[in-house]
Amino acid sequence: MSSLTAKQSPRRNRPGIRAEDWCSWSTPPLEEMDTTLAFQQLIQSRVRSDPTDIEAILQPPESTDEAAWQYEQLRQICLELNSLVTLLEQECTYETCPEMKADEWQYLCAAHPSPQPCCAIDYIMHTLDGATALLNSHRHFPSRVSIPEPSIKQFQNIARRLYRVFAHAWFSHREIFLESEFTNRTV
Template identity: 35%
Template sequence: MSETRLRMNLPGMREEECFWWNTESLELEEPAGVSQSDWILEHMRQILIDMGYYLTQLHGECTSQTCPVMRAQETTYYCAGSHGHPRPCSAISYSVHTLDFAVCQLPKRHFQSMARRLYRVFAHAYYHHREFFERQEAVGLLYSRFVRLARKYELVAESLVIIPDLPTTVEA
């Protein structure tokens, strides 16, 4: 009898045991009877859950000292929603604010606004913490899952996609 593996982390699991399941292919076509909006919502919900873990890991090397402003390549991003007016913010603070924003916006289904901001977090990790980005992609394919969803449903304009295509981000 084969062991059934739950795709969830259980209370009390050690960090190295978290997210140990195999990443299955990302099914992008909504099943019959499920609206496109509901399908995107469920994918975004899982991405946000995984993003929380991602940021916890990123915090080990992306701090307010190492990355005092949020950048991807030479572009600086300002945090407006959390401070009332646009102002510079450390990359990790910007990332956490962005995750908080996305979680709050999820029921409103403002997917494009959420996805555009979340993409910036991945771009920062790619350009300023490449080893971390590659390590995380090798384990969970979070960016690949995110960008394939974003492309399929046009959640992020292609002109804003600045990370080069990876073998896992393009349809076969």
């Protein structure tokens, strides 16, 4: 094991760590992060620091690739959306939500060869799985630090579909949405 300098202190949680000390290490400035995961680490550090300060979480560092920053924000949304979906699974079933709706809007599921109706929870799972698979696709996103121009066009599509999950939760399962928001501050 190599010795670490003060600047390179390990960022890990030790066995037996108290909950209030979980991930309590300081985050080095972006310029000192020599990793392809720098944006992800910075976003997650900001979320841990103050999950209610949405502007700070979304604000890209100076002179960064805006597309790479947006890419990591979408990955973070997918990551955090899993906790809402876990809560929804208890109440959002084929019987209670046979269609994917938000207010008066009905959505067709794009996970099939041709768009078709799905019950809401299946639509949500297909959407989250599809977004995660696309964001992890080496064909569309070969690097996490430089996003190819054609792949940037996927961002709007991903965001629109993920928004529908939030909209369904808001209009059809408001208590679960608010519980998730209070607990996790995902939106």
